[in-house]
Amino acid sequence: MEYGISYGLAFVLFAGPYGVFLYQVVYRTSVYLLRKIKNEKRSDSVIDTLYNIGAFTLSNVAGYYLFYAFIPYFTPFPFGFWLLILLLNGITMYISDLTLIILLYLEKSIQTRQAAWAFLKDRSILDLWKTGFTNALLFVFLIEGRWESLIALFMLNYIVSRSFVLKSQNMQDKLERNQFEEMAYTDFLTGARNRAFMDKQMGQPKLYDAPFGVVVCDIDQFKKVNDTFNHAVGDTVIIHFAKLLQNHLEKDDCLFRTGGEEFTLFIRNRNYDGVKELVESLRLDVERSFVEAEFKGELQHISYTASFGLFYKRFTDHTSIEKGHTYADDLLFDSKRTGRNRVTAEDGS
Structure with missing residues (x-):
């Protein structure tokens, strides 16, 4: 995963349930250790890491069985494969979200239906499409052994995502500068x-x-x-x-x-x-x-x-x-x- 792009669905379709479990263990453990080494403030606990391994493996395995159950019905239609991947990507994402909502409910961090619905609505449709198409391309490249294309896909995703992160950071920095300037030039009592x-x-x-x-x-x-x-x-x-x-x-x-x-x-x-x-x-x-x-x-x-x-x-x-x-x-x-x-x-x- 790079900056919000999850490759779990492509890996589970290619390597199966055990393969995606191994992928999640390696990936989540690596992220945990890397953050510990860097002493990042946002450092996941062992419990968080285990939850991420379990939740994403569960949702990806569900996507695996749904894909092979429904692909015969989608194949006859134009772009059927791509539509199914997009649909399954959304389903697996929401399975992960629902799992997290249940955990947060047990911790009493979420206590109302409105809060749970607000959490689910926070998902961006464009992000779901981006992740779905990425997983579809990755799966095709893995099946066909197109390793150069696969590496190019990773690089493209990294560059685009990194560019978006930097642009968002620059916009945030500019907004904060404007806010500080607004405070410096505004009388706190009257607003004049x-x-x-x-x-x-x-x-x-x-x-x-x-x-x-x-x-x-x-x-x-x-x-x-x-x-x-x-x-x-x-x-x-x-x-x-x-x-x-x-x-x-x-x-x-x-x-x-x-x-x-x-x-x-x-x-x-x-x-x-x-x-x-x-x-x-x-x-x-x-x-x-x-x-x-x-x-x-x-x-x-x-x-x-x-x-x-x-x-x-x-x-x-x-x-x-x-x-x-x-x-x-x-x-x-x-x-x-x-x-x-x-x-x-x-x-x-």
């Missing part, structure tokens, strides 16, 4: 992008094509929320604020958490008046909303407001966007200084 991702986005040439609005905003007098209630309630308010901001943005807009209760927005594909109108609607929605949070066993309804600084301009590079962000932050400070719960905006285009 973080400051590191904002810095990365500032270097994207697509941001230099047209003017857009850089908005810096935060929750007014947020410290009072933490002091009046606790930090868990404060986190709930921050999450609510982030969701409200995100709900107003379009596909090409960006939201970043750039501080404790501070967020930055890149609002694109609008003129200055359109961006200012959107930010004003954000301010009003925050003012009209409230947060439900539990504190000391009671449900609290917490209202809050937010202040905004908007700077609109066509930026040319990473540095100019950084300066625009700083300028928007200064405008946010002006909103705070002049009474909070307001938008201070400037068109620099």
Whole structure:
């Protein structure tokens, strides 16, 4: 067997029940010893090895008797031999699975019909076909003594299977890298992008094509929320604020958490008046909303407001966007200084 391809059916048809038993003993023992020598984490126990010898021998012997009982009925039909091998391959595979399910049931690892059915459904039809055709070819080559073809079949199966394993591993590695990158660029509390991702986005040439609005905003007098209630309630308010901001943005807009209760927005594909109108609607929605949070066993309804600084301009590079962000932050400070719960905006285009 190489990477999930079992040759047991071909061997039992060629060498008979005793031959396949000897094949399973040699093969399974070799795998067991090789894994022990390599100190692999996935090291089968002696019991597992004995089970594999018995289960696969049993299923292959069943395939042997079924083949010689039904081959006279399949031979007259076109591709009858191949169809019978495919059918028997599926039967022997499922006999092995059923044997394992019984063992797992006795160990109480599988306790419901749904779990057993899910285990059986895990078999891939394409894998069954691949193994069936491989066994059919192997049996033909063994009967006809075509040893070069037989060796070529083994090599082809190894190369294809190994290629699939490497491709799957590469895909898994890429997926894990993407997941790590996603974690590195995502704020764990709100799910918004973080400051590191904002810095990365500032270097994207697509941001230099047209003017857009850089908005810096935060929750007014947020410290009072933490002091009046606790930090868990404060986190709930921050999450609510982030969701409200995100709900107003379009596909090409960006939201970043750039501080404790501070967020930055890149609002694109609008003129200055359109961006200012959107930010004003954000301010009003925050003012009209409230947060439900539990504190000391009671449900609290917490209202809050937010202040905004908007700077609109066509930026040319990473540095100019950084300066625009700083300028928007200064405008946010002006909103705070002049009474909070307001938008201070400037068109620099």
